[in-house]
Amino acid sequence: MSRWGLTIPLTGLPLAEHRALVDELPALGYTDAWTAETNGADAFTPLALASQWAPTLRLATAIVPVYTRGPALLAQQAATLADLAPGRFVLGIGTSSPAIVQNWNNVPFEEPYKRTRDTLRFLRRALAGEKVTEEYETFAVKGFRLETAPASPPPIALAALRPGMLRLAAREADAAITNWLAPKDVATVRAALGDEPELVARLFVCPTExxxxxxxxxxxxxxxxxxxxxxxxxxxxxxxxxxxxxxxxxxxxxxxxxxxxxxxxxxxxxxxxxGSPADCRARVREYTDNGLTTPVLAIVPGGGLGPAEAVRALAPGV
Known part of the structure; x- marks a missing residue:
């Protein structure tokens, strides 16, 4: 299996204390570090740190909401990470949820499919260095151009749970991100997405017997x-x-x-x-055997293991 991702920051370990562990991840067999953005750390800051701590890891967001930043600011933050980690950054975007978007950020959660599609199309142009003036269906941009566009525009991954968004990901994005599924569900998702695009899933892993x-x-x-x-x-x-x-x-x-x-x-x-760490690793491989490209472990505290112990115990090379 070519990829084995980890969600950072880890629960129970302050972000400022992640450096030694993140530096160790490649030697343990981890290839990717992915962030989330709910009510803890933002998605970009941990990756900015990780870009300097582990200069071989692929870094990615899963996901940044398309509503809670303006389109230009989202392009700026993506360009910054692409500059810090050339060729190693993937921008994962998605709708998020009404609770995060509307209840917490006071932004109307309207037309989620169209807003995601429009943001994806804007980001493609902006990250390629174009000057964008466009009336999209869900927002308008007038005369925006990045001061310094990435030398290599980052791939864009799209959060997709059902056929409409999965088909959009297959047509216009570079990868699809899904969540909360069993190994047997991967085939259903693949049937809508197709066999070729990268398919990423965050897997919740509790290493306890x-x-x-x-x-x-x-x-x-x-x-x-x-x-x-x-x-x-x-x-x-x-x-x-x-x-x-x-x-x-x-x-x-x-x-x-x-x-x-x-x-x-x-x-x-x-x-x-x-289950045991060995059982967990075997279960993760069931996902990849069924067509998942990139498993991203989200370690749930359990079994008496501390965060760093769990990361080491669940590493693919163990």
Missing amino acids: DAEEARAIGRWMIAAYMTVPVYRAFHEWLGRGEALAPMNAAWAAGDRQGALAAIPDAVVDDLVVH
């Missing part, structure tokens, strides 16, 4: 994500609508504990990688 510990953690995470409309629709498309219906009903009624209890063990075991 205590299945009940892992399932308890996993239930909270699944309830938080799968009750969001876009993820609910994603899993209905993947065939989990019936299995998750009792959880969604309890959640909608305000019964949080009932919602957690309604999530079947089989669903948690499908969507959260857990």
Whole structure:
């Protein structure tokens, strides 16, 4: 397998204390460091640091919302990372969610497919050094040009959960990013995306042999994500609508504990990688055997391992 990514920053390890571990990642067999952007670190700052700490890692965002920065600022930040890590940076963009965009940032969450498409098209031109004046369907740009365009424009990866966005990724992006799926789901995603584009997925990995510990953690995470409309629709498309219906009903009624209890063990075991580190590595390889190009581990605390211990235990070279 050619790629084995890690999500940074790690839970429980302050960003300022990541340097030694990030420097070690290539020797452990990790090829990529990917960030997220929810309510913790922003997506770009950890990568700026990692670009200097580990000058061989591929660095990428998964994902930066297309709503929470203006198009020009998003192009500027992408160009900065591309300059810091020439040929090693991938810009992952996507819609994010109404909670992040609208509830936290006071930006209307409107026309998500069109906004993503328009942002992708703008970024292609801006990162190529063009002067952009364009009336897109969801925003307008007048006379923007990067002061210094990247010598090598970064690839753009598109967050895509269902066929429409997956087809857009296949047509106009360089890769697709998905999330919260089981190995058997990769074929469904590939059928919409096609066989050729790079397919990236963040995999939640809890390295503990205590299945009940892992399932308890996993239930909270699944309830938080799968009750969001876009993820609910994603899993209905993947065939989990019936299995998750009792959880969604309890959640909608305000019964949080009932919602957690309604999530079947089989669903948690499908969507959260857990077991011994060796079992976890084997499970990750099931994804790649089914057509996933780039697994990106998001390490969930468990099993008594500290963040650095877990990274080392889950490394592909172990």
